[in-house]
Amino acid sequence: MNACHHRERVPTGSWRRIGFGLVTVMALAGALPAHADWTLLNSGTSLDLYGVDAVGTTTAYVVGERGTILKTTDGGASWTKLRSGLRATLLRVQFLDASNGYVLGGGLHRTRDGGASWQTLALPASDGISGMHFVNTELGFLTSRGTVFKT
Secondary structure (H helix, E strand, C coil): CCHHHHHCCCCCCHHHHHHHHHHHHHHHHHHCCCCCCCCCCCCCCCCEEEEEEEEEEEEEEEEEHHCCEEEECCCCCEEEECCCCCCCCCEEEEEEECCCCEEEECEEEEEECCCCCCCEECCCCCCCCCEEECCCCCCCEEEEEEEEEEE
């Protein structure tokens, strides 16, 4: 087989760990030079993680299965599990600043205290919300099956 076309198989679990490390480092770095070196970070969980957002260069949040919300304040060297009280799989996370953040999964949830507590918000549709983006605490957008909602 030509060396240019050889592909090595990697176990599925490895992709999860590699993908998480890549996404987190990308979020913390802010920009990717063409010759970026990636560092695999240890999140401390074996659960699947789906969303990541960073506030500055050292603080980031990741979300995933079983209501998992993890936070780092040291650029990913260590992670703390936040008590969300949520059990659904969380797919998206966005923090506007160190205090105000949103997670999407099993509903839309908001924190105003950096993730110490979470409030479930009313949704404009009963299911199918798949995307979110907040400009500030008063203006946000949601997507659902070809529809866009604005607060």
